[in-house]
Amino acid sequence: MPTFKATSPEGVITEYDAALPEQEHLQPGWRLEQIIIAVASPDDPPPAPTTKYDGRRVLSKIEFRRLFPDATRPYVDEFNATFEAHPALSVDQKRSIRSGLEDYKATSEVNLDDPSTAMMIGLYQALGILTADEAQGVLNG
Amino acid sequence: MADKFIIHGATYNGDGTTSSEAASAGAAGAWNNVEVIIGTAVGYGSLDAGDVVYIRSKSSAGADLTITTGTAKNVGKASLTGTQQVRWILDNGTVWSGIDGTLTLTLSANVTYTILAGNILEAKTQDAIAFTGWASNPNGLMFKLSKGSSCIKTLFDNTANTSNGAYFNFEGWLYEPHIKLGYRTSYGIVCVANGQAAYLVNPNIELTLSAEKDPVFSSGGTGTRVVCYGGKISGSGAVSDVPVAANPTTNNGDILLYGMNYPYAMQLTTLSWNVASLNTFIAIGSDGALGSTMDSYVGRIDSRRDGNYPTCNATLPDSVGTAWSFLLSPRNAQPYAPMTLPISKLYSSADATKTITLELLVGDAFTEINKSNCWAEIAYTDATTDERVLYSTIDPAAGALTTSTTTWSATTYGAVTFDKRKIAYTTPTSIKQDTQVVVQFFIAQPQVTTSEDLIILCPDVQLS
Numbered sequence: 101m102p103t104f105k106a107t108s109p110e111g112v113i114t115e116y117d118a119a120l121p122e123q124e125h126l127q128p129g130w131r132l133e134q135i136i137i138a139v140a141s142p143d144d145p146p147p148a149p150t151t152k153y154d155g156r157r158v159l160s161k162i163e164f165r166r167l168f169p170d171a172t173r174p175y176v177d178e179f180n181a182t183f184e185a186h187p188a189l190s191v192d193q194k195r196s197i198r199s200g201l202e203d204y205k206a207t208s209e210v211n212l213d214d215p216s217t218a219m220m221i222g223l224y225q226a227l228g229i230l231t232a233d234e235a236q237g238v239l240n241g
Numbered sequence: 242m243a244d245k246f247i248i249h250g251a252t253y254n255g256d257g258t259t260s261s262e263a264a265s266a267g268a269a270g271a272w273n274n275v276e277v278i279i280g281t282a283v284g285y286g287s288l289d290a291g292d293v294v295y296i297r298s299k300s301s302a303g304a305d306l307t308i309t310t311g312t313a314k315n316v317g318k319a320s321l322t323g324t325q326q327v328r329w330i331l332d333n334g335t336v337w338s339g340i341d342g343t344l345t346l347t348l349s350a351n352v353t354y355t356i357l358a359g360n361i362l363e364a365k366t367q368d369a370i371a372f373t374g375w376a377s378n379p380n381g382l383m384f385k386l387s388k389g390s391s392c393i394k395t396l397f398d399n400t401a402n403t404s405n406g407a408y409f410n411f412e413g414w415l416y417e418p419h420i421k422l423g424y425r426t427s428y429g430i431v432c433v434a435n436g437q438a439a440y441l442v443n444p445n446i447e448l449t450l451s452a453e454k455d456p457v458f459s460s461g462g463t464g465t466r467v468v469c470y471g472g473k474i475s476g477s478g479a480v481s482d483v484p485v486a487a488n489p490t491t492n493n494g495d496i497l498l499y500g501m502n503y504p505y506a507m508q509l510t511t512l513s514w515n516v517a518s519l520n521t522f523i524a525i526g527s528d529g530a531l532g533s534t535m536d537s538y539v540g541r542i543d544s545r546r547d548g549n550y551p552t553c554n555a556t557l558p559d560s561v562g563t564a565w566s567f568l569l570s571p572r573n574a575q576p577y578a579p580m581t582l583p584i585s586k587l588y589s590s591a592d593a594t595k596t597i598t599l600e601l602l603v604g605d606a607f608t609e610i611n612k613s614n615c616w617a618e619i620a621y622t623d624a625t626t627d628e629r630v631l632y633s634t635i636d637p638a639a640g641a642l643t644t645s646t647t648t649w650s651a652t653t654y655g656a657v658t659f660d661k662r663k664i665a666y667t668t669p670t671s672i673k674q675d676t677q678v679v680v681q682f683f684i685a686q687p688q689v690t691t692s693e694d695l696i697i698l699c700p701d702v703q704l705s
Contacts, residue, residue, distance in 0.1 A: 104304055104513035126303050133345070134250060136276060140312040143280050145355060155382060155410075155433060156461060157490075213435060217297060 107131040151241040157212045159241070165211040167238045168230075175229050188227065197223065212241050243292030245338070249275040250300035256286030260295065260336050271297070275306050275344065277331055279314045288318055290325035290359075292533040295309035298331050298342035298369060302703040305342040309374070311350035317360025317390065326359045333365035341366055345509040347374035353382050356413070358389040368419050371396040374419035375407050381426075383407035388437055392418060398425055400449050410465075411439035419445045423480070424453055427487070431461045432494070438466040441516060444501075448478025453476045456510070460520070467496050474503035481506040486522045486536075488512065498524040505547040509534045531557055532565070537582045540572035540688075546701075552661070553600045555701035564650060570683045576614070579685040586678050592624035592671040595704040600647050602659035602697040606690055612636035614686035615696075616663045624671035634666050635683075657693050678704065 101117045108114070109129035124188075125132045153163060168176055182188060183197050200220050204210070210217060218239060225235040245257040248271040255263025255270025263270025267285040275296060277283055288294070290454060300306060308634055314319075318327045333341040344364075346354055354372055356362065364370040372384050372395070383399055387393060390413040396436050398421040399407040406424035410433045418441060422429065431438040446457060458473060459468045467486075474485065485503055486496035487510050496510075501524065521537040532545030543550075546557070552564035567582060574580040581644045588595075603610050616635040623630045645663035652659045664682075680702050688694035 102300070102302065105301070105307070121302050121304055132304040133307040134300040134302060136249070136306065136308045138276060138279055138308050138310035138312070138314060141280070143315075144317055145313045145353075151381075155428075157433070157435075 103137075105133045105137040107133075153241055155241060157241060159210050159212065160206065161204075161210060164212075167241065169234055169237075172230060172234060176224060179224070179227070179229055186227075193223070202204050212239060242525040243293075245288065245292050245294045246297075247294060248273060248297045248301050248337075249276060249306055249685055252301075253525075254284045257283055257288070258286060259293075259566065260297075262301065268416075273301075274435070275300075276308065278344075279308065279310075279316055289329070290318070290321055290327065293328045293330060295328065295336045295342055296344060296368075297337045298333060298344060299340050305345070307345045308345060308348050310551075311317045311348075311352065312627075313352040313355070314346075315355050315357050316346070316362070317357040318355055321357065321359025321389075322429050326361055327625055328363060330362045330363045331365060331369050333369065335365065339382050341369075343369045343374060345371045346540065347372075349374060351375065351381055353456065355385040355386055356387055356390045356392065358387040361391045361393070363393040363394060364395055365530050367394045368396040369394070371398060373401060374399040375399060380405045381407060382410055384409045384587050386411040386413045386415065386439070388434070391416065392532070395419070397421070397644055399425065406453075406455060410461075410505060411441070412437045414440045414442065415444065416442045417444070421447045421449060422453075422457065423449045425455050425457075427455050428461060429455060429457045430465050430467065431459045432465040433461040436464045438468060438562060441467075441469045441472065441511065442533065444469060444472035446472065446474045447476040448483065449476055450473065450478045450482050453478055454483055456484040458486045458496050459488050460486075460496055461488065466550065467492035469498045469501045471500045473501065473585065474507070479504050479507055481508075482511070483498040484509070484511045485524065486510045486512075488520070496522040500526040503527055503528050505545055509536045509541070512536070522569050523538065530559065538572075539574045539578050541568075541570040542569045542580070542582060543570075547588050550697055551654055553647060553699035553701070565700075567656075567698045567700055569684065569698060570691070571686065571694070571696070572691065573689055574684045574689050575687060576685045577582045579683045581684075582682045582698065583631045583682045584682065584700050584702055586704065588621065588678050588704060589675055589677070590617070590704075592674050594668050594671050595665040596665055597678065597680060598665040598705065599682060600645055600649075600664055600701040600703070601642070601662045602649060602652060603642065603662050604693050604695045605658045605660050607686075607688075607694040607696070609686050609689060609694075610684075610696070611639045613639040615642060615684050617666070617683065619666055619668070620681070621668065622673040623677035624673040626670075627673065630670070631688040632666060632668070634664050654695070654697070657695055659695075659697065671695050672704075678702065 104114045104121045106125035221235050223232040246260040251262040251273035253263040253266050254273040257272045358369035393416045396419045402424045406426035409427050433439040439528035523535050525533040534543045550566050550568045552566045556562040571580040618633045620631045642662040645661040
């Protein structure tokens with residue numbers, strides 16, 4: 101049964117289900133709408149991820165730091181300060197981290213779409229400093 | 242590639258191939274569900290790349306069409322690639338005589354309508370296709386126009402929001418959009434994806450809230466652009482302290498407005514530019530005539546006639562010869578990043594040496610200005626050699642600018658009092674007849690007191 105919404109010339113709204121609209125609502129001065137409720141379907145796009153900065157992808161350093169959960173951020177800092185002695189890291193990995201941290205020092209902003217950002221976040225996840233959800237949360241912005 | 246038809250609410254669902262209601266399910270006739278536009282299967286027949294889908298703008302019962310959703314929805318046919326397109330036309334009487342209604346797609350929750358790539362939505366009557374709605378406290382993306390998609394004469398309205406804002410992310414073309422903006426977050430109308438562009442042709446942008454101070458446009462990704470051709474910004478929210486353009490961060494893209502009118506009280510931008518930023522905001526013809534504004538890291542240059550700046554020799558090519566000039570506000574001009582303004586003049590007299598003179602007003606508190614940080618580079622065609630030559634007036638010894646006695650309409654602007662100065666240079670060789678003389682003006686001195694350290698320049702270079 102279709103749903104109709106009729107707005108009178110005075111602005112009074114009437115909504116009702118009927119096979120056909122009332123004839124009065126088709127008269128000049130009235131606005132008649134047929135309301136179609138679009139229900140969820142499997143083909144609907146996924147909801148946009150919640151972002152901290154309105155979807156902005158280029159962040160200041162402090163904004164970037166605030167993407168890390170409060171409880172986790174100290175562990176990230178600790179890792180950055182001590183990774184040279186980390187037994188699980190290869191020489192190549194340490195070289196990459198060193199370079200990544202130098203890049204971070206040299207720039208005033210962090211681009212979340214920069215592959216090196218994803219690489220560092222992925223590394224934190226691989227080492228168990230961030231959970232998968234936390235890593236995705238950082239990359240979502 | 243064919244014409245297809247939709248009559249929402251028809252008794253039977255046809256195969257989409259004719260504009261009449263089908264006599265039975267699957268028979269020749271229109272599809273009976275407008276939700277085909279948001280991805281519902283057609284049932285009979287097929288929707289193919291290249292199709293033009295005509296939508297009757299009132300249901301079979303004679304009512305306007307309103308689709309409401311609380312879940313994110315894609316609009317148009319999915320998976321179009323390359324040059325494939327599907328055009329959706331909301332008819333206004335051409336196909337269905339006398340039928341001129343509306344199709345409103347409204348949101349009842351914090352979700353997004355996304356027009357998929359390759360889909361073109363065309364309202365034959367202005368605003369007859371409308372995207373509206375949203376619940377309270379949205380602060381997010383309301384509507385996205387994907388790369389390769391277009392909307393024609395469509396209304397986008399976020400004024401149902403009662404707090405915070407909703408923004409629009411455009412990566413395609415909008416022809417004659419009507420955009421009503423209330424609360425709009427720091428984004429407003431934005432192009433987010435790196436390297437993409439939003440093009441708005443003759444947009445009618447209404448700002449409805451005077452209390453909302455967020456920008457109208459922003460360019461939110463690296464290398465992005467928002468470009469407007471024609472159009473206007475108006476409404477009760479188009480007031481002072483509302484920036485036309487801003488970027489969420491300083492290293493993003495350009496905002497380019499060609500012939501878009503907006504009130505002088507609005508500022509092109511209030512952005513605090515970062516030294517690393519190379520992007521520029523440009524508004525050409527923003528005063529309804531030829532007046533323009535450019536803002537970048539180094540500062541602002543403005544020639545809007547409604548700025549009412551003091552004038553000297555230059556006149557607009559209008560019916561009354563309105564006088565005009567440039568106001569220069571060199572916020573961060575430095576030797577490594579000078580503010581520069583190129584001016585050209587066609588030299589049409591016989592070959593001759595000439596004295597080229599640029600008239601200036603310099604704020605009397607701008608005492609740091611001298612010949613080492615305020616100069617011109619003059620290029621012309623040498624009449625003897627037929628080569629372009631370049632001479633500079635820069636004086637590393639920092640001599641004082643030459644005092645001028647020419648007549649200006651005023652030597653004050655607001656609270657600022659100006660000194661009359663000029664840059665003059667006599668060419669050592671003859672200028673060739675009917676060639677272009679280019680005078681590139683430079684300032685390499687930042688403002689010390691922003692409100693007073695101004696320069697006004699007459700763009701009519703004198704050749705005597």
